Amino acid sequence: MKRWILAAVAVMASHAALAESSSDAIAQYRAMLADGNPAELWEAKGQALWKEPRGPRHASLERCDLGQGPGVVKGAFVRLPRWFDDTRRVQDLESRLLTCMQDLQGFDAAAIAKTPFGKGEQSTIENLVAWVASESQGMAFDLPQSHAAEKKMYEVGRDAFFFRAGPYDFACASCHGQEGKRIRLQDLPDLTTRKGAGDAFGAWPAYRVSSGQLWSMQRRLNDCYRQQRFPYPGYVSDVTIALGVYLGVNARGVDSVAPGLKR
């Protein structure tokens, strides 16, 4: 009996060692990629697109208010999603960019929201989010929670985070509610903690080496729901914004590294 237990402990220890060495190797791999994140290519385009007169009104986005006043980009990313008086909504970065593209440039926001990721004006948004995020790199997340609607969205986001449904019974929390776990070799941040939420929320938008694409936070959440076997979350729908508030508020005080580099 005792020998059996010892053997079992030995087996468990070797599993742990293997898991650790694989994780170390992945960390080494990521470190080798850390310099020269192709997201920079999106940032450069985003910066140019911000200033370029575009759309039916042939206007730039330079008067766009991302929450810090018209045209202020620095620091905007780490304070979103937040409440906006003009739209009377809590909006995340992408939702707010849509508002600006509609109000300033004359684009049809609903049509852009329906456009598949990576196509048409959606690719414009990918460039813009890369640039806007890069302008807050190294700044700590500091989402406002003073407006009642912001508080409510946090609660809704938490509810959505734990909401289990679908044929696999998955919630966000199924994979992101414990510390130190992995899917395959990918570490799963515990999004209920400050560090975990910071690591995750603070790394998107990110360049994905597997697809060679830049994924926005909306696209990240969309693919989470796909893998949760849920139906399709609408682009900038309230559930995605509520989750953004939940993650962003949980990540308070953590420095943003976005745009990140992901598998």
Place this chain on the structure above:
Amino acid sequence: MGDPMRIRAKSSDGTTDVRVLMAHPMETGFRKDSSGKTIPPHFIKDVKATANGKTVLTARWSQAISQNPYLQFKFKGAKPGDKVSITWVDNKGDTRTDEAAIA
């Protein structure tokens, strides 16, 4: 034509460290699209770097270089303010040249 490259060139102790990101699909020709049709190869074949009119690196690539290629190299003989120029040519004959001042 393609999108602009990102070139960072930094000089220290007489050596210039150059890091380049190029926007290119680097399509292998082995992949299929969603309708099952093979996507034709489309990749950068030749890269040339010059500084002060002198070639400092040439490269020949296959489709095995990753999408949105990254390249780093180091050379001597340039000083801050000098320009580094990078040109790529792909298998379809498209080309792009960008330059950056050495920091």
Place this chain on the structure above:
Amino acid sequence: MSRTVDRTRTSLWLRSVAASAMTLAVALAGCESTPGAPGPGAATHAEATKIIDSSFSAHGQAGLDRLQQDALQKACSSPTPPSADTVKALEAAEAAKIVPPPDGRYLGDWRAGENLAQNGRGMTWSDKAEAPNGGNCYNCHQLSDKEISFGTLGPSLHHYGKGRGIEDPTSPQAMAIIRYTWGKLYDAKAGNACSIMPRFGAAHILTTKQMQDIMALLLDPNSPVNQ
């Protein structure tokens, strides 16, 4: 944040509990008296449900019906586990769903099982509805030690059969482990109500044959899991 929260939430749950789960509903009502952990307010919870319902659309094989929670999903949608009584009732209801293989064969082909274990596809809106689903096993478990890319959400299953002393999985002595394993695969919630493991049989994710193949992967002495 108050204790009345849970009562309201429970009544919300009850409203949509299917008739077939009436016995469960009675058991769930029991948790009205158990103190709830701090959670979103009742108004927020109703709001959240409304927001979730209005945020999604049907896409591919993923219809809106997937947002309709069953009693178990509802009870397990909170950072705090349901009460012991609720857990017991839920587990009993799930245990009743477990169906042994109709042909009496528990073990199939471990090679097919390994392929299933590696396959993470199935039932997303981008998967073809008629395509067979994968087992998703390596996403969460170590199985063969030859595969270094394995998840850790579930326990390691390396040496699953060997470690349980299974030398001949067809022997009568092996039957208890075999049935237990089949049950775990068929409906993991029967033994752990809020387990994060999908109900592969009860939710019709895998076919009987696919489950037999995964059983062989776990229990066949020749399977890479037991090397």
Place this chain on the structure above:
Amino acid sequence: MHMNRRHLLRQGGALALLVSCGVATLDEALAAEASGFDAKTLDDALASLGAKPADSKDITLTSPDIAENGAVVPLTISSAIPKTDTLYVLVEKNPFPLAASFSIPDGTEPFVAARVKMGESTRVYAVVKADGKLYSTFKETKVTLGGCGG
């Protein structure tokens, strides 16, 4: 005529010999070097470079032990061999093993960092040409299946 000869050279693979015998000019040899990119096996690709490279400890090849994704595998190559003028990267199990060549003029360090694709776990070879001779080293990288696989 010219085309045919070039074609012949491609088929031949023994460029160094042809050049040294004066049958081919260096220019032609360099043009035909492109054929190395068409080689389908490591041996053919190495042969196209001219000769079998000698193992060398003076080449440093870094690559990750495990790549989270085969689409992007970061590599650095540097050579301490005097008169290094070309660096080659070969990925053994790729459909076309020769991935890149870098010509290093005087004044440029025999060093490059780049990123390559790997279809599966494989050895990567770094080959260095110095003073007309070839040297090589290799490293194994495991390519894993990442994510949920869906």
